[in-house]
Amino acid sequence: MSFERPYEGIKVLDMSQGIAGPYCAMLLAQHGAEVVKVEPLQGDWARGLGASNGNHTDYSFIANFGKRSLAIDLKSDEARGIIDALVAEADVFFEGFRPGVIDRLGYGHERLMALNPGLIYVSISGFGQVGPLRGKPAMDPVLQAFTGYMLDNKGEDGIPHRTHTVINDMSTALYAFQAVTPALYGKRDGAKGRYLDISLMRGAANLSVIRVMTASQEGELQRNLRTTPSGIFKTAEGWLQLVTLQDKDFLALCDILGRDDWKADESLRGNEGRRAQADMLLDGVAEALLSKPAAQWREIFTGAGLQNEMLQSFNEFLAHPQVRETELFSYIPLAGLEQPMPMPNPPGIPKIEPDTSFGVSPVTGQHSDEVLVQLGHDADFIADLRQRGVITTWTG
């Protein structure tokens, strides 16, 4: 047990693919857990999701840091003995197949938890393990559509669209983490294992809970005008995001824009008063902000204590001094890329360093031999499995 990585000694078997399950298991690995990623011979399907760099994509790279990969054909005769041996000493097991599939493969939670009563067994699915949609395949965009997020994410043109950041996959990974870690804590006091049914739908519902609460009162949500005039405004150069929270902010804004008429208007005090005249205020601010570039407005508004920010691109963000000084990213080389990959450091985890076990994201089957040797299999046996197509071993 290291205080830097509290989960040292914890063993995780990760059969999940994609992002939600793997990213959760990656966080456990960063906190010290020994995570064996069990993937098909052709690799986790995230390895084919988007542009590839060798055996990696952006998805598979980030979600597998610090794990070891065992590539094995789960339908082979030999798989059962190997997986069972790994399960026997595991603390946490992840799977992300469609409900029912893992049972057919022979690794359902009932059998595995009978084999290892202390096992925390995590199933990650799109819509949950029960209900009419349990069998429906679902990735992040499906859940953005299903849960109301996409219709709420309309542009100014009124057309809904998807958020490219895979917010549902990521939140599902994090909600899974918040389910697994207390279970691990309880296990130390003798708690038996538990079965955790984690779905993207549940992750998405929790992520948007505040909007859902509002919608549960109001039905269809109107344009978000909680604080007005707030929003994203086009400037002479670039975009500016501005928040007017309280009366004092609004009065400061009036001074900057020279709107003595707004300042004198008692009906514009308080957010409710401003909400009632939102269109007038938003149009007025939008017109005024076209006169100067965003960088100039930012100086003016920041000087007046108003919350605002220029819209930066991801690359501008990466280059910002605040990012450097807080050591927000580690840069990890990846074969086939000229520049190393920026890997964000999560809070509470030692900085990810390249060339350490925590700073390496395995290719398919990179650790097949190593894992099998640890289970007590000898080289002849491993070579035989490889020859018969049961496992693959990455040879570089």
Place this chain on the structure above:
Amino acid sequence: MSFERPYEGVKVVDLSQGIAGPYCAMLLAQHGADVVKVEPLQGDWARVLGTPISDHTEFSFIGSLGKRSLAIDLKSAEAPAIIDALVADADIFLEGFRPGVIDRLGFGHERLMAMNPGLIYASISGFGQNGPLRDKPAMDPVLQAFTGFMLDNAGNDAVPHRSNTIVVDMATALFGFQAVAPALHAKRDAPGGGGRYLDVSLMRAAANLSGIRIMMASHRDLQSAGAPPSGIHRTAEGWLQLGIVKDVDFHTVCDLLGMEDLKADDRLLGLEGRREHAELLWQRFSPIFLTKSAVYWRDMFTDAGLQNEILQEFHQFLEHPQVAATELFSYLELAGLEKPWAIANPPGIPKIEADTPTGTSPVTGQHTDEVLGQLGYDGVAIADLRERGVVTTWSG
């Protein structure tokens, strides 16, 4: 120790306000921790963020669920003794003031951790505890703008906009949890010690949330991504989200829509090929989708095994049988609300039930007397504190 709520017995003092810190502490409370919310006499500022109902808004309600509220003037002469007494046997302390403020208030991590070496002290800030922007105030939209998320979340009209779901606040709460939970796990191996200081920022969480997009942006033009004809399509009635990644899926959709020529077109094989001819694909597909309703297309595509979904409003989502079957939401009443609020049940936590401690969100100072009583203050002393404006007690 209950295994249903593994954090029973864990004590949390939560000085944070808004959503990121409070929501993290709320999850700890749902897992059984005893969380005392320490808020100003006029209440957490989240209590006025949005639509106030009674002493709550959606933000404060969800962020305080399962906690006890102590309303106290932190600048009063009596506050240090009271807070110190709470800190003395706390496991976790959360604060969310701008960097430096908590030190001036006298509750900085150095002093508190010297007093209680086992304390896990989490600071939640906008931009982190160091760097040129450390003092900059920041809520969710500021970080959406700063980190590149907002420009990436542009509509079809190329106008960037904010995600109304406060993805950065929620991610900060969840990444905060993933920092706290392993620390709590390790603390048990260091009797009397094992504390740690955790610097959790909205910026760090936003970077991690969008880690995949940031990696992509660092290496290629984000505009070139996408998988046409995947996307959001306007139909005769409603909107449809469709995901087509593999050739076999593309050919299926061509068959269904009678587009033999596209199916036979070798230029459209592979993701890269379809990306190159994205405009052609949209020109051919968009008019067809307009001829039938989203429900019609969903049924057809779902039967054919294609990933797709109707865009639902949040309230349609709430009414879906899949939501009922998975007990996704609990409904909690609040004085002043016409209908109960829909509260999403996080995974791995017993279902939130009305009229239980974990299903109650306190008003400002609801537990002031109770908390002070536990610290040994008698009725006379508490009345005196109240009279001198040091604390308030909810009496409504």
